[in-house]
Amino acid sequence: MKQEIIDKVISNLTGRESSFFENDLASNSKKLFEEISGKSVLVIGGAGTIGSNYIKSLLHFNPKKLVIVDTSENGLAEIIRDIRSSSYTQLPEIITYPLNFGNPIFERLFLAHKPFDIVANFAAHKHVRSEKDPFSIQAMFENNFIMAQKLLELLKKNPPAHFFCVSTDKATNPVNVMGATKKLMEDVIFSYQNDFKISTARFANVAFSNGSLLESFVNRFAKHQPLVSPKDVKRFFVSPTEAGQLCLLACILGNSGEIFIPKLSPEKDLKPISNALKFYLEELGYALEECETEEEALNKISNHNYSEKTYPVLLLPSDTSGEKLFEEFYTTDDIVDENRLSALAIIQTFVGKTKDISAMMEEAEELGKTNLSKADLVAFLGKYIDGFSHIETGKNLDQKM
Helix, strand or coil: CHHHHHHHHHHHHHCCCCCCCHHHHHHCHHHHHHHHCCCEEEEECCCCHHHHHHHHHHHHHCCCEEEEEECCHHHHHHHHHHHHCCCCCCCCEEEEEECCCCCHHHHHHHHHHCCCCEEEECCCCCCHHHCCCHHHHHHHHHHHHHHHHHHHHHHHHCCCCEEEECCCHHHCCCCCHHHHHHHHHHHHHHCCCCCCCEEEECCCEECCCCCCHHHHHHHHHHCCCCEEEECCCEECEECHHHHHHHHHHHHHHCCCCEEEEECCCHHHHCEEHHHHHHHHHHHHCCEEEEECCHHHHHHHHHCCCCCCCEEEEEEECCCCCCCCCCCCCCCCCCEEECCCCCCEEEEEECCCCCCCHHHHHHHHHHHCCCCCCHHHHHHHHHHHCCCCCCCCCCCCHHHCC
């Protein structure tokens, strides 16, 4: 029942009853089978929402071997249970490892299982809220682009036919550290684009993904707690299934140096996040009982009963660091091909702003050995990203309900 409600909310939010990418999958199915069937695949970060849905899309094209690496033991257990409880025409040999891909053991397992025809990396800090202080920012540096380069050096010696590393819409004109580190990730991976085929994708918020605000609505309601949402932030949305399909199409169909983006319209598809809260409560049979403060919301929920027809919610203006009120997928510097695929546009000519990748990486690694302020680390990002304009308010989402 819970999944049916979530599916209805996603449909209401996106205005789509079926996958946005079904036509592109159908028209390119022959190519997908040719490139995937009988092949060996490595998926890093494969237990998360996007990685697991990439895997579920991939399995329809009959790979021979699948190695999944993720730091979450529980997530790996669930993806295996999900796969083996679903109907696929055939399943490959599947091996899972609860491991950080920056761990030295990763290189040993990679060399033991090589060669890989397809490598996809979904491991990342994905939340703007992870930007708090120098320690959280240095961890983001390490995960989002420093370890990515170490992986690329390994792949350079053992090149796959396809390498994909997921990016984000927040890398476009970034205003937060997460988006800026993913922008540098794009620069880093594309510095290897002549060594082997590399593609990426920027895309929308994945509705009800792990740790997302939308998933928190489900968790808060289950625990009989107030539901909270910004009232002034708009986002593009895709379903978890669509996210996996988008990444598969970008991984297999992309040429080296290309960024795939969904053809979503700002006028039609950019929706207030608060709409998702409204749709979710409506599907459960509740109207919104709006509160003005956290204290009021907590007081009302303490006297609330599930049998009532309203539910306490808190809709607040966005006032935390790095919060962008809208999304965009490309800049005026980008050359965008909108003709190759039905639902995906492609940034054909990647315009990297980083002047010297090796110097940047050396400086980034040295930063991790010193005690710097948040402002120092933000200044580093501004040095290597033209026009980086960080939004700093002195508040982060850990300080809010």
